[in-house]
């Protein structure tokens with residue numbers, strides 16, 4: 001086993017880099033992200049709660065070409081007054097805008113949407 005300049009055996013260093021690079025694509029890490037950003041306070045993968053279940057969202061957006069773009073926007077703005085002004089609602093509850101939630105950047109929102117849309 002050869003060691004790199006940082007003292008780690010090269011093959012372990014490579015494995016660690018691979019692990020870091022592959023982590024974002026892993027469903028478990030998106031679930032952790034959803035939890036860290038407080039999404040799971042209102043949403044569940046399979047059960048409608050305060051917000052619609054992620055599976056219901058995936059089903060209702062299946063086939064929409066703009067789904068990814070629209071949902072990233074909603075994750076930032078929420079659905080209340082002054083938000084992106086969506087023309088439909090799931091029920092009487094509104095999703096609060098980002099400035100009163102844990103903020104999410106575009107890359108994180110994209111990961112979340114890919115995960116949600118994959119739940120069908």
Ligand code: HEC
Nearest residue numbers: 037038039042050051071074079089090091093094095112
């Ligand atoms: C305080 C509760 C609450 C939190 C926290 C919350 N949501 Fe929501 N979310 C809702 C509600 C309620 C709706 C339905 C809004 C409506 O119908 O107007 C919704 C709608 C959505 C939608 C869009 C559904 C559609 O059909 O347009 C997505 C996507 C979504 N939430 C994802 C998230 C993500 C990701 C997070 C975390 C960053 C999050 N939500 C945090 C309550 C919440």
